Amino acid sequence: MGNNKMLVEERSRDLGNFLVGRLLPFRKKRQVGPFTFIDHMGPSHIGPGRYMDVDQHPHIGLSTLTYLLEGEVEHRDSTGAVKHIQAGDVGFMSAGKGVAHTERTPQHQRDGKSHPVHGYQVWVALPKDKEEMEPRFDFVAKNELPHWQENNLEITLVAGEGFGRKSPLPVHSPLFMVDVRAHEETCLEIHGQLEGEIAIVVTTGKVLNDGEAIEQGQMLISKTEDECIITLEKGSRILLFGGKALPEERFLFWNFVSSSKERLEVAKENWMQKRFPKVPGDDTYIPLPEPKGPLR
Structure with a gap:
């Protein structure tokens, strides 16, 4: 693997009933373009007594992008948005100055049967002049x-x-996120075709680049001008993320992203004092975690 590329192994973490694989950030690379955080959920199944229930939690300074390969999730947030995001749809919540939201298995899937769930939640840092924008939720259906x-x-x-x-x-x-499936072994x-930094995430199968295999659960990071051709094996599926890097460094604490460490401290205090807007009709609350070290 050349010096212009990095291969990242997915790292698992426990999220209640589910194991989630984290691909970004990691020590050698904090962002790819404006993408700050990539979590891979599944592939798994929900079923009796085992559902997704991520209680009310806050965000600032970022947009969350939810994209499912299989299954369905119910999104609710403090703007009043309520949406069932199905496989192939995209949900995009821009937190701006502050938003709270929940992610749950829809009620109609709590039917005693087993249902597949597999997808990604991606955080996109907002440009500095939009970090304090009014929160909003956007949705685009698969067929659009x-x-x-x-x-x-x-x-x-x-x-993008x-x-x-x-x-x-x-x-x-300026960014991009692209879903690519190979029906036969094919070069892409x-x-x-794309501008800025790029991450190639293998969701199914295997990709070959310069004689190296990138397999399911791995991510290859490069720059588009250096990354000309990749070969997808038959039946493989990849996601491409990236774009132009933001000029300022971004700091992370828990669910908060900001160009200012001081702003993160204000957000922490506001969540502890329950000053964030609330999801209508939801009184759940995930407490602020104890810091594990300096702000990244």
Whole structure:
């Protein structure tokens, strides 16, 4: 693997009933373009007594992007938004100056049967001039996203711009997120199709690059001008993330992202004092965790 590339292994963490794999951030790379955080959920199943119930928690300074490969999740937030996000849809909550939200298994799936769930939640740092924007929630259904086939590949542009197309999802800085499936072993030409830093996440199967295999649960980080062609094995599926890096460093604490460490301290205090807006009709509350070290 050349010096212009980094291979990242997914690291598992426990999230109640589910194991979630974290791909970003890690020690050598805090962001890829404006993408600050990538969590991989599943593949798993929900069933009797084992449901997703992420109680009310806060965010500032970022947008959360929810994209499922299988299953469904109910999103509720303090803007009043209520949405069932199904596989192939994209939910995009821009926290700005402060938002609270929950993520749960929808009521109709709490039916005593087993249901698959597999997907990603991605955090996109907001540009400095939008860090304190009014919170909002945007949703684009699967059939409204740019979707096309070429060279035995099925491609969906989830967010941003790429391959000469633009997603209808309202985003706040130059970025891209692309879902690619290979029906046969096929080369994907990236050079000139995407702008900025790039992460290649293998969700299913295997990808070959310069003779190296990138397998399911791994992520390859590079720059688009250096990353010209990758080969997807038959049946493989990848997600491409990235874009232009933001000019300022971003700091993270828990669910907060900011260009200012002082702003993170204000957010911590506001959550502890329950000053954040609330999800209508929801009194759940996830306490602020104890700091494990200096702000990253």
